Amino acid sequence: VWSLFSPGSVASSHRPKTWLWGTTLTENTSNNRELFVRTTLRELLVYVVFLVDICLLTYGMTSSSTYYYTKAMTDLFVNTAGEGGVRFQSISTMADFWTGPLLDGLYWTKWYNNQSLDSKDQSFIYYENMLLGVPRMRQIKIKNNSCKVHNDFQDEISGCFDVYNNNKEDDFSFGLINGTAWTYHTEKEIKGSSHWGLLTTYSGAGYYQDLNRTKEESAVALTELLDNLWLDRGTRAVFIDFSTYNANINMFCVIRLLVEFPATGGAIPSYQIRTVKLIRYITTWDYFILGCEMVFCVFILYYIVEEILELRIHKLSYFKSIWNILDIVVIMLAIVAIIFNIFRTVKVDNLLGKLLEQPGIYADFEFLAFWQTQYNNMNAVNLFFAWIKVFKYISFNKTMTQLSSTLGRCAKDILGFAIMFFIVFFAYAQLGYLLFGTEVESFSTFGKCIFTQFRIILGDFDYDAIDRANRVLGPIYFITYVFFVFFVLLNMFLAIINDTYSEVKEELSSQKDELQFTDIIKQSYMKTFMKLKLKKEKISDVQKALHSGSGEIEFNDFRDTLKEMGHADHEITAAFSQFDRDGNQILDEDEQERMKIELRQKRVCLII
Known part of the structure; x- marks a missing residue:
């Protein structure tokens, strides 16, 4: 009981008893405005920490270098003209397709003064970006007579090639017949994926030609395709896929150049450049982000338990609140992100291992780049919802409810x-x-x-x-x-x-003002101030009781003096017995001195 005189007990009295997952939906706060505000405030503080963590994760995965990497690749392969003066973006015919700047952009083996890069047969684009594996060209053709010619023109028009349709793809061998460029391969065989072009969505199947690791060999392969009319009236789309890696910024750039040949004739170029970070943990900052990811997982586990408890209490009525539905959405997106992060790490390790064993094969990073992009998009949406969710915890303030009420x-x-x-x-x-x-x-x-x-x-x-x-x-x-x-x-x-x-x-x-956050702070301050003042008065009374006696002080005299000042028996007994070391119900001079020193120290602590 003597601890009532101690300042450490000031902030601990009359607090609501909340447990680890206590929220406004698990605590009975309907008739207790103060408990509601305090619980909401606790939820808000925990959520702010979670929000800071998810912000660090999201922004830690991005960098301004991503934009400049994408811009460099775009300038080189899309906006730079080839020897014939044709830029990729200006391709308008099949002839333009063969005279573009593709080979000059892909193979860099010399410095600007024609001195060798000493990189053997490995190309370093812009001297910094290693070409991974070899590029791949793939075309999709449509069958002849896939559409019907009007009777009036059947004598003049011998063939009819419809607009692209997955069911009308040409799957017959043609041209030289031998080789992958002249033989049809299904999407499963080449592990391809569909692509959403400007005109329509194309399958991942078709006829493909892998280029080589040197410019000369690739030029020979392209010349063979050109001379034997690889592109014809049935061609509806040509894809050029390759990937690069920049070790300076630890970024992969997965590039897809697409030229669509519509049934109207002509050519429509488009491109897709995805700059992604597939290898995650190298620098100190990366390992810091790894720590944030672990904290993020702990938070998600915390919120899963919290939502389960709320669902058990409120059952189906839980879904009546838009904020509860938003909680579920954020948690589900986070779980998907965690699963994909693990999958991506394993998949990249396997793919890089295979590429290092066979550097002359096509490095297909399209699948990983696509899902990494979707992963980034999902994190962006999740972060947006996480910020919107802040309104849930500041709704106890009537000013903050104006938007939702309106x-x-x-x-x-x-x-x-x-x-x-x-x-x-x-x-x-x-x-x-x-x-x-x-x-x-x-x-x-x-x-x-x-x-x-x-x-x-x-x-x-x-x-x-x-x-x-x-x-x-x-x-x-x-x-x-x-x-x-x-x-x-x-x-x-x-x-x-x-x-x-x-x-x-x-x-x-x-409206009548309800208890607000500022009121809680003010009440806590006033309660603390009053308790400190009360304890100072109690200490002063004990000091007066000590000074009122002379020589030794008996317990009865000590008790009578403090009872006249309004103190309870159990407080007096506890204070006396703490310093009555020999238990003789008398405070001698040494015991009184120790008690005075203790009281002075307590008083100084209360003043501070």
Whole structure:
């Protein structure tokens, strides 16, 4: 009981008893506002630590070097012209395809002064990026007579090659017949994957030719393909795949160049460059991120247990809250990320091991690069949801609830308005597609029309292109669309939000103030201050009792003096017996001196 005089006990009294996974859904906080605020505050502090950890993980996997690596590869293989003056991005015919800058970009064996790099038959692009394995060229063909020629033209047109369709792929050998370039291979045989091009989605099958590790040998292989008409009327797409590795920044760059040959004739080039970090743990910073990943796993395990406990208590009503659903989404995305991280590490080790044993084979990093990109996208979405989830823990403050209250109250009005808005919006989208779709790229598909009209609302549009496509209906379309959608409908939408916000703000200002976070801090301060003041008074009373006696002090006199000052018997007995070492119910001079020293020390601690 003497510990009541100790300052260390000040902050420990009257705290709510919460356990490790105590939350506002597991604790009975409905009738206790103070407990609700305290529990929410504890949840917020734990969640802030989790948020910092996931931010370190997410940003630790990225670097500004990623952008510059991608830009360097884009400038070299897409924007640089070859000896014939043709850039990859400007390819428009099959002839242009064969005169591009591909070989000059792939094989770097000399310095700018023609001095040898001394890298044997290994190419180091830009002197820094090692070409992994050999590049691969793959084409997809369509069968002849895969479409029907009209009777009036059957005598003049001997063959018909339809637009690309997976079921109409040509799978017959052709040309020289021998070799992989002239023989069809299924997607399973070459371990390929489908690709979403500009025109359609292509399968991972086809006819492929692996190049060599030297420029001369690769040039011979390309010449053989050119001379024997490897590309013909049936060709619908040609892929060029290769990968590089930069040890300076520990980054892989997986490059896919695609030229599509539509049924209309001509060529449409596109490219996909994925810069990813597949080898994760090398530097000190990488191992720090590894530590953050372990902490992240602990947090996910913590939150899994927490959500299970909440689900057991509230059962199906648990899913009525959008915040609880968001908790589940964040946890599920995190579990998928952890599983993929393990899978990626094992897969990269196996692939690199095979490549080191056979450096002359095609290094297929496309699969890993694709899923690494999806992994990064998933982490980006998860981090976004994690930040949004902060609103869950600051909802006890009425100022922070204005956004959610406003959106919740005007949801029905916005839904009704959205029906009216999209009727008009889609009507204009169809009108624009039919009027300008044949001439204006931004209206060439119905999907593009939708995004183009959103851009018009934001002021990003090409009026001249619309005017050239239709000199009469173009201006009418533009003027009426801007008037009805921008000036009328958009302002109606803003008016709904603004009026609802004004109502919510007025109601919140008129509500009785509930216990807030600042009130909790103020109460804790006042309680601490009052307890400190009370203990100082108790110590002063004991000091007075010591000074009131002369010589030895008997227990009865000591007790009578303190009882007159309002102290309880058990406090007096505990204080006396602590210093009555011989138990004779009398404090001699030495015992009194020790008690005075102890009281002075306690008083100094309380003042500090």
